[in-house]
Amino acid sequence: MPDFDYLIVGHGIGGASIAWHLQKAGKTFKIAGDSTAPSSSLVAAGIFNPLTGKKLVKTWLADDLFPFATSFYSELESKLEAKFLYKTSVYRPYRSIEEQNTYLAQSAEPAIANYIGKSEDQDVVAEYVHMAHGGLEVVRAGWVDLPVLLKKSREYFSGSGQYIETKFNSEELKHSEAGVEWNGKKFGKVILCQGFEAVNNQYFNWLPFTPVKGQILEISSEHILKKHIINQGIFVLPTSDKTCKVGATYSWDPLDWETTKVAGDELEEKLKNLLKVPFRITAQAAGIRPSVRDRRPLIGVHPTLSNVCIFNGLGTKGVTLAPFFADQFVQHLENGKELNPLVNIQRYFSLYFH
Known part of the structure; x- marks a missing residue:
């Protein structure tokens, strides 16, 4: 035995x-x-987002995975007497009127409609995020502080x-x-x-295995941020009312755990195009995702x-x-x-x- x-x-x-x-x-x-x-x-930022990609695709098995995961983490929070599950929506600023029309048409589909919110905080988010054409709110999302x-x-x-x-x-x-x-x-x-x-x-x-290296930034801002995640080419994840994680890059060579200036500059440039308010980079981290073909x-x-x-x-x-x-x-x-x-x-x- x-x-x-x-x-x-x-x-x-x-x-x-x-x-x-x-x-x-x-x-x-x-x-x-x-x-x-x-x-x-x-x-990893630990984000869970039911609608991903430029074409607004529902995440594989989302209807099964997401309720199970939130239940699992909620039970674990009680068991460990700790807070690490944060339920919040994702705002996706429209890049153009055409994208706005496409997304709104898609959001009428029954499989996707359950994950679309009413964008009630859009005006507040637009105070610090470029959203000239508005944005789509994706609900039943959030993040886990891993x-x-x-x-x-x-x-x-x-x-x-x-x-x-x-x-x-x-x-x-x-x-x-x-x-x-x-x-x-x-x-x-x-x-x-x-x-x-x-x-x-x-x-x-x-x-x-097809491992992928990814890098993220941590930033701070003097502007008060809503808890919502912003997703447009990169994600902006508020971890407090004045700090965020920003990511992520994708690279395949070299596969190491070192941060690079190239990745940091790439994320910073995308962030400048997304945020209206000044920010300061406070940290950078790299990881290797165990992805599969x-x-x-x-x-x-x-x-x-x-x-x-x-x-x-x-x-x-x-x-x-x-x-x-x-x-x-x-x-x-x-x-x-x-x-x-x-x-x-x-x-x-x-x-x-x-």
Whole structure:
């Protein structure tokens, strides 16, 4: 018999979501986490937005993901006695009269209409945002303060003896029919939730990750800002009434965690075109998104090692994907519930056996 049901490797939003769902299911586990390592979860703005893209497309599975995520985070706030879920709308300034007409026509579609607000704060937002043609308000959106959530979650699991601060090396895993052994303990299964680090992991480096580097700015302004997120080419996320996060850039080379002047200048220039009021850049950060070729998560069990699992590939929408699919994956592992084939790594098994 194993000492624990699961070993979870990583404590970003993926690993934390798995941990809380295993906790709810009454399973025993240890989390191997390294709080000193770079983490895309700690850089990400944590925005959830049901309507994205220039063409106003509804986010994949939004009707399922968004209610589940807000319920999950609300429960976790109570459990951890902390505030990290902020529900707010997104204002999308129209770039032209043509775009205004297009968006208004689209917003009449039943699938999209549920996510359109009445733009009641538009005049106040227009005091500091260029909105010559007005703007569309997207509701049932918001953001999650991931650094606060992950810190509180780590403190909770550390206090219960379930979190181990360590630099994990996958080569230290030993396999047997009963499970895996690590750090002198036996586990029924290991779930690797390592984000970008998965590309260096011998178990799953065959999966088609297409990691993307992103950079954001933190700014301050003397103008009082509404809590609404602004989205037009970049996002402006008010974190207080005078501070914002601004992002994000996309680049593929080099894939490192260093900030660059080029990215900072790009964001600053776009921000100058969006904001009417003066601002000051106070910080810049870089992260690497664990994105995937088909833009769907990578979840499932290794093709030949039935005790080795992965929960990864959450890309830019981790705050909504992680809670929902962590629940799905735990149900799959414990109760045999079928995984959505669009996220199951079985779709890529041909790459492994090639």
